[in-house]
Amino acid sequence: MAWHELAETLLELVESVAPQGEPGLVVTEAELEIPLEVGGAVDRGRLVFYAGAPHSRWRTGFLPPVHRSRIRVELVELLEEDAGGR
Secondary structure, three states, rough: OOOHHHHHHHHHHOOOOOOOOOOOOOOEEEEEEEEEEEEEEEEEOEEEEEOOOOOOOOOOOOOOEEEEEEEEEEEOOHHHHHHHHO
């Protein structure tokens, strides 16, 4: 299994919901519930969390624990006056 930083993994999951090549189709809300293996390490003096898909779907006593992860993203329109130049 390839380990990626948790932020990168979550970003890839959110991007996977975007419609590919479908003109006029816009996703305004998505909720994903997925299993992830999560771990941490110190990399160049900073704490980094890693996550990836579980090693196997089969339950045994030898695999690392799997965390049920839920992420919800929603399109929010920002009013021009609230944008503050962003």
